[in-house]
Amino acid sequence: MSATYRATWPILPSRNGGVLWSVFLLLRAYTAGSSLIATSDEGRDMNAISDMRRNAGERERLRIRGGSFTGPTSGLAPGNVQANLVILPKALAGDFLRFAVANPKPCPILAVSEPGDPHFPTLGVELDIRTDIPRYRVWRNGELIAEPTDVRDVWRDDLVSFAIGCSFSFEEALVEDGIEVRHISCGSNVPMYRTNIPCVSAGVFNGPLVVSMRPLKPADAIRAVQITSRFPSVHGAPVHLGLPGSIGIADIAKPDYGDAVPIAADEIPVFWACGVTPQAVIAQVKPEFCITHAPGSMLITDLRNTSLSVL
Numbered sequence: 361m362s363a364t365y366r367a368t369w370p371i372l373p374s375r376n377g378g379v380l381w382s383v384f385l386l387l388r389a390y391t392a393g394s395s396l397i398a399t400s401d402e403g404r405d406m407n408a409i410s411d412m413r414r415n416a417g418e419r420e421r422l423r424i425r426g427g428s429f430t431g432p433t434s435g436l437a438p439g440n441v442q443a444n445l446v447i448l449p450k451a452l453a454g455d456f457l458r459f460a461v462a463n464p465k466p467c468p469i470l471a472v473s474e475p476g477d478p479h480f481p482t483l484g485v486e487l488d489i490r491t492d493i494p495r496y497r498v499w500r501n502g503e504l505i506a507e508p509t510d511v512r513d514v515w516r517d518d519l520v521s522f523a524i525g526c527s528f529s530f531e532e533a534l535v536e537d538g539i540e541v542r543h544i545s546c547g548s549n550v551p552m553y554r555t556n557i558p559c560v561s562a563g564v565f566n567g568p569l570v571v572s573m574r575p576l577k578p579a580d581a582i583r584a585v586q587i588t589s590r591f592p593s594v595h596g597a598p599v600h601l602g603l604p605g606s607i608g609i610a611d612i613a614k615p616d617y618g619d620a621v622p623i624a625a626d627e628i629p630v631f632w633a634c635g636v637t638p639q640a641v642i643a644q645v646k647p648e649f650c651i652t653h654a655p656g657s658m659l660i661t662d663l664r665n666t667s668l669s670v671l
Contacts (some may be wrong), residue, residue: 375549411601416440417662418485421492421633430494430509432549432656434541439665441594442658443470443483443523444635445493446642447511447651453520455563460522462560466569466637467523468593471662476517488522495618495654497639499589502646511651519651524635526658527572527595529665533587539580549656550574551615557599557609560639567641571599571607576624581630588632590664593668599636600631608630609634617655656667 379613409568416437423429433442448456453475460467471480490512498506498514527550531541543550550572557569576584581601589597604612612629613620617636636655653659 361634365622374446415658415662418540420660421487424494425488425491427509430657433494433658433660434470434531434550434656435544437660438445438532441470441483441661441663441665441668442526442528443661444526444547444638445489445496445651445653445659446490446522446524446638447519448515448522448647449649450470450520451648452564455565456491456522456638458562459559459565460524461562462562463637464592465595465599465633466559466635468595469522470593470663471523472587473521475520478521480521480523480661483523483659483663485662487659487661488513489659490577494657496657497596497652497654499642499647499650499652501648502643504623506644507654510645514651516649523659523661524638525591525668526635527588527632529594529668530588532590532665533591533669534574534584537583537587539576539584542575542623543619544621546621546639548621549618551611552617552634552655553604553612553622553631554616559641564645564647565641567637567644568608569599570634570637570640572618572634572636573612573615573629573631575621575627576630577627581628584630590669591665592670595633595635597632598630599633602628604629604631 417440420429420437446456457472460469471483473480473489480487480489491510495507495509496511497504498508498511531544534541535544551570552570555569555571559567559569586599588595599609612623639652639655642650642652
């Protein structure tokens, strides 16, 4: 099932490295959504429950901002969309946007910021890109130099932020269907691996696909394909099942990112495209400056997972 990914959207040309603002507007319109006003007691109760769920994202962000939580975010604020983060200088943002459009499985874009603006208005009330992720990664010339819990001291006015869909968002649907998600059961981070599958190049950006892995019984794997296909904005269906060596994974017990999890004799490894892919690309491209999330430490938004389902 593995392959080099080709975009179904046209790859738009960048101009002088500038950001494709028209695409930004479309993305924002897509995520803005709409609201309904309740006119009955039942409706008001339902709205109150909905508000409580949306507020779960804000509560977790405030907890993270205050420094009381610094671990993996899988399982936090159930039902809320989580996002990977890539922050680049404006001079590189146009090329990265083209790279993301060309590789929608690992890099499904949820939102893009204005240069220097540390907010995603469509993703969360009072959300601050600089403080609301449990752990960041700061890169210089492709080298990881720090993993802080706050990036305000390195923030720049030319930085453009990209929120990219995360597979943690579809895990709720798997659990609701009775499918065990092993890293949640183990209380660990999801295992992630660099593969030998090349992404589609765009501008200066090129590199290998990274995948996340969840071990499943074959019948559950079939059901997981059906369930996750409904969520293309958070990586969608798996890209590969079984035979890790055929996609360049030499030892399934030694992930490149995250934590190893046990795989039972009657289970197969199931692999999804992963939003850590940009980090493998950054290590290869070596931009002069970049910030990303630490693998497993996501941005929790106020969007609901159900808003991203296509069925």
